[in-house]
Amino acid sequence: RTVTLDTQYRMHPELGRFVSREFYEVHGDGEITSPRAAAEFSHDLPGYANPEGPCAAAWLDVPADRGPERRGRSKSRPAEAMAIAREVRRLIDHDSTLTFGVIAFYADQVDEIGRAMLAEGLTEPTRRGRGWRVAERWALTRDTAGKSVERLRVGTVDAFQGKEFDVVFLSITRSNGLPAATDEQQRHKYGHLMLENRLCVAMSRQRRLLVAVGDRAFVQAAASLRPLRSFLDLCGGSHGVVR
Numbered sequence: 001r002t003v004t005l006d007t008q009y010r011m012h013p014e015l016g017r018f019v020s021r022e023f024y025e026v027h028g029d030g031e032i033t034s035p036r037a038a039a040e041f042s043h044d045l046p047g048y049a050n051p052e053g054p055c056a057a058a059w060l061d062v063p064a065d066r067g068p069e070r071r072g073r074s075k076s077r078p079a080e081a082m083a084i085a086r087e088v089r090r091l092i093d094h095d096s097t098l099t100f101g102v103i104a105f106y107a108d109q110v111d112e113i114g115r116a117m118l119a120e121g122l123t124e125p126t127r128r129g130r131g132w133r134v135a136e137r138w139a140l141t142r143d144t145a146g147k148s149v150e151r152l153r154v155g156t157v158d159a160f161q162g163k164e165f166d167v168v169f170l171s172i173t174r175s176n177g178l179p180a181a182t183d184e185q186q187r188h189k190y191g192h193l194m195l196e197n198r199l200c201v202a203m204s205r206q207r208r209l210l211v212a213v214g215d216r217a218f219v220q221a222a223a224s225l226r227p228l229r230s231f232l233d234l235c236g237g238s239h240g241v242v243r
Contacts, residue, residue: 010034010164011207012041012056014239022227023200041208043098043166045091048209050241056209057240059232060087060169061216068175074108075191077173077214078116081109084169084213085116091167092122092152097144101165102154103202105192109173113154122152157198160205168206172214172228186224193219199227216242 011019016034024032041056048055060083067079088100104110114132117123123132134152141151153165178189192198203210212231219228235242 010036011204012209012239013038014056014234015204015206015210018057018231018234019200019204022230023196023204043095043208045094045098045167045209047243048211048241050238052238054208055239055241057231057234058209058211059216059235059240059242060084060211060213061243062175062214063217064175064215068177069173070108071176072108075106075173076108076112077171077175078112080171080173080213081112081116084113084171085120085122087211087213088117088152088169089120089122092138096141098166098208099141099143099149100152101160101163101168101205102152102171103157103160103168103205104155104171104173105157105198105202106173107156109171110154110156113171117154123154157202161201163205164207165205166207167209167211170202170210170212172212172219175215175218180222180224190222190225193222193225193228196227203227203231 011034013034016032020032024030043054048058062080062083067077069075069077084102088102092100102113104113114123118132122135122138124135126133134154138152140148143149174190174193176189178185180186180189187194216232219225219232234240
């Protein structure tokens, strides 16, 4: 059985195939296909192309030696937040019609990213100075059809339910040396990265390009993180890049 992706899943066909394979077919739900051709999702973002052309998948490596996650009920990783803030700022002016989403699995990491973006001018303090919001300059833009659209959003997975952006940065966040010998230890070590329903939402919000930002070695060593390991493989292929 083949099912065509509905409007909320209209993305580059390679990303559509990834979502289908890792979150649907593996559970016997049938193949999910994207209704549009790869050429409709082209972009010319610097650093996200290979000899085959524009990439649809990318991994921006933030290795463990740049700082581990911060422990607590919610997790954060400043090194990832800074990498994302700098990369979004580098790209966002390249094409004013492109929209950007930044997704994190933890509220503390969302705040960490928002604070890192203050230094890049992407966010600004709220009126009471106790938080941040997307700066007015980056709040809205016009897409290729001339429609006013949200240009930049930063939030948890829940904040992106039903949303679409041209480019999505996914903050992996987990980077630790905890043991993983038992099921309980794995849940403690990997947390939200083991929840396929949340991964499915987080990895299906993009149209043109999905960039995972995090500790590549941490994911490569984790047999239980199948979808993320598969995405790394996609990044290393003809439609991706690892940086």
